[in-house]
Amino acid sequence: MRNYNKKILVVGFLITSVLMACKKDFPVDEDGLLVTTRAECYVSNFELLGADFVTVRTKAATIDTTAQTVKVEVQFGTDLKNLYPQFTLVTDAKLDPKIIGKVDFSDLANPKTYTVVSGNRQVKKPYQVLITVQPR
Amino acid sequence: MQSRSIYFNYSVLLLATLILIAGCKKEDYKLPTAKDELQNDAIKRSLGPNIVGQNIEFVYAMALPPGRGKLISAEVEASIAGAPATFLQNNSFNTNSSGVDIGVPIGQPSVNKGAITTVTFNKDTSAAALRYFYSVPEDARGQKLSFTFRAQSSNGETVTYKLGPYNVSKMDMVQNLTVSDSTGMMYVSISDMAVYNATTAATKADKIDLVFLYRTFTSAFNHALVSPAADPQYLPGITLPAGVNKSTKLRKTFNLQDQQLARLQFGIFIDDLDFQELNLSDAPNFAINLKAEAGTWVETADGKYRAYIYINSVVNRTTNKSAVISIKRYAL
Structure with missing residues (x-):
């Protein structure tokens, strides 16, 4: 009788181990973000905040997903050295380099480039941020 | 054997029921009995950094049973003597049904002797709550303050209550300076914490840190604080007085x-630490399109002062282009 119980225990343990080993693994990238099947790769919205965290745009940014540019006009007198860009991306995509604080956009001749990486991490599209300053 | 077990079970059940009943017994409320002695208590009423020239407000309450006598004096001793404006109110307050504080005089106005402020009672009073306003003197800047409150009754009893220590800020503060592009009062001095017109500014050229102006263009220029040394496109139509040429850093x-500058409902206080940690190394030397309730952090060209200029209100009329500003300043 005791022997029989032992056998049940061992079999139960084995079945559980097999079930756990069959659990599907979700892949994550180096940032710990889920890698999905989505291949879409674009910027859907762009915002630019000043040092006071108030928008400096004069109108909505123009995003050209074919030319891969974000054109934005900022108010006269904007402090271009201390700006906080905000990108809205398609589902599951991520941005490279990451925005971790204020960004210096003062070198208008050499626009900054941000790369959008798709959800499956296979498609990469660089977007240029082209800033113009509103005339007085 | 079995009957013994049943007997035991019944006993346990009975005991449990008794405990339950005893546990549920309602305790009658008893009026607390007052201590038969002179007692006191004190609280600090004012919030935020303690700034030189401003008041720190306290309330000191004292009471004794009427049968034991009456109050004869109340005094406060500060660790650093307050400015002459320091006083202990000679009114005890109660709040009426409309929420208004009604003052009842209980003695002569307070007398300051060194660091001690005293009120001598001349009414038969057995309980009073007096407000104490300590005007922070220049000597206390950057120091720690503590206070000892004392009350004495007619039967010779005395009680004391200690509060503190409180830090006194190194900051200076000035409220409600009017800057105007219409009257020419547009030259702001951080070192003097004052506003001058062009004639006076010319005589104090080394002390002028900012120029206030209001312009309407197609862009949002509006109210602006601009360094005299800024790009001339930010000073349209301005002819600076001779020698006014400082480059002050600003961050909108x-x-x-x-709270101390705006005196609005917001419980935000700028303290010494904010100025110590402020980094304006890459800030521009102009701030345009300023609105009411906005502000700018400032660092003077000589690196001597950091400040925060708050815009209390603005007027945009063509005949009156002005703003009211309040300043907190920290000397580095």
Whole structure:
């Protein structure tokens, strides 16, 4: 009788181990973000905040997903050295380099480039941020 | 054997029921009995950094049973003697049904002798709550303050209550300076914490840190604080007085309505630490399109002062282009 119980225990343990080993693994990238099947790769919205965290745009940014540019006009007198860009991306995509604080956009001749990486991490599209300053 | 077990079970059940009943017994409320002695208590009423020239407000309450005598004096001793404006109110307050504080005089106005402020009672009073306003003197800047409150009754009893220590800020503060592009009062001095017109500014050229102006263009220029040394495109139509040429760093800020500057409902206080940690190394030397309830962090060209200029209100009429500003300043 005791022997029989032992056998049940061992079999139960084995079945559980097999079930756990069959659990599907979700892949994550180096940032710990889920890698999905989505291949879409674009910027859907762009915002630019000043040092006071108030928008400096004069109108909505123009995003050209074919030319891969974000054109934005900022108010006269904007402090271009201390700006906080905000990108809205398609589902599951991520941005490279990451925005971790204020960004210096003062070198208008050499626009900054941000790369959008798709959800499956296979498609990469660089977007240029082209800033113009509103005339007085 | 079985009957013994049943007997035991019944006993346990009975005991449990008794405990339950005893546990549920309602305790009658008893009126607390007052201590038969002179007692006191004190609280600090004012919030935020303690700034030189401003008041720190306390309330000191004292009471004894009427049968034991009456109050004869109340006094406060500060660790550093307050400015002459320091006083202990000679009114005890109660709040009426409309929420208004009604003052009842209980003695002569307070007398300051060194660091001690005293009120001598001349009414038969057995309980009073007096307000104490300590005007922070220049000597206390950057120091720690503590206070000892004392009350004495007619039967010779005395009680004391200690509060503190409280830090006194190194900051200076000035409220409600009017800057106007219409009257020419547009030259702001951080070192003097004052506003001058062009004639006076010419005589104090080394002390002028900012120029206030209001312009309407197609862009949002509006109210602006600009360094005299800024790009001339930010000073349209301005002819600076001779020698006014400082480059002051500025950073626009929004939603920072310091309670002491704005005196609004916001519980935000700018303290010494904010100025110590402020980094304006890459800030521009102009701030345009400033709105009411906005502000700017400032660092003077000589690196001697950091400040926060808060815009209390603005007027945009063509005949009156002005703003009211309040300043907190920290000497580095």
